[in-house]
Amino acid sequence: MRQINLVPYDVILLEELYRRFRWWMAVLAGVCMLMCLFLVIQNTVIATIDHEVRQLEKRNVILKKRFEEIKKLQQKKSELAQKAGIVRALLATRNFSQFFIEVEQSLPPSLRLTSLELDKKNLLLNNNEGEWVDTGYFVVKKNPPGTEAKQDASSLAPNLIIKGVTLSHDDLAYFIDALERLPRFHNVNLRQCREGKKEKNKIEFELDAQVTQ
Numbered sequence: 001m002r003q004i005n006l007v008p009y010d011v012i013l014l015e016e017l018y019r020r021f022r023w024w025m026a027v028l029a030g031v032c033m034l035m036c037l038f039l040v041i042q043n044t045v046i047a048t049i050d051h052e053v054r055q056l057e058k059r060n061v062i063l064k065k066r067f068e069e070i071k072k073l074q075q076k077k078s079e080l081a082q083k084a085g086i087v088r089a090l091l092a093t094r095n096f097s098q099f100f101i102e103v104e105q106s107l108p109p110s111l112r113l114t115s116l117e118l119d120k121k122n123l124l125l126n127n128n129e130g131e132w133v134d135t136g137y138f139v140v141k142k143n144p145p146g147t148e149a150k151q152d153a154s155s156l157a158p159n160l161i162i163k164g165v166t167l168s169h170d171d172l173a174y175f176i177d178a179l180e181r182l183p184r185f186h187n188v189n190l191r192q193c194r195e196g197k198k199e200k201n202k203i204e205f206e207l208d209a210q211v212t213q
Helices: 009-105 169-181
Strands: 112-118 132-134 139-141 160-166 185-195 203-211
Antiparallel strands (some): 132 139, 185 203
């Protein structure tokens, strides 16, 4: 027997339209949910970035303050280095003044110096003196009083040459012996000793030695 559908066609069409409408609404709802999820994730990322930016701004302020402090410390370091240079110059002046006094006190009455050459770049440190050096943070003495200098005067070339004239060999021997007794003089050596060219009664001599500060 043939079955006859008595439902009107417009009713069937309306039901099919409702079914498709519900399907499209479901698809639209899914798309909206995905968009909302994307917006939430994006807002979370933006909030995290804003937080990191604020933290970096705070660190930048702290670093600027530290940079200013470092600049002040560098300026103080430069000032200390300049003062250390002045101290070294004063110490050198004092040492060389004492050096000439010691040489003068060692001269016999009949002995006269005609030339004195001193190489300041090749000086050794005396045990009683110290060298001011810049460590990068402080200016300190390299060899403070009470410590022994590790340099050996016997291993270095002479840095002092003395020329002069005398009336006797005894006075010359006395002068050499007097220099050797001084703490800052080492390895006093008689280079040459000869009769004077212009004055035959005088003796021309030349000495070398290693001198410390």
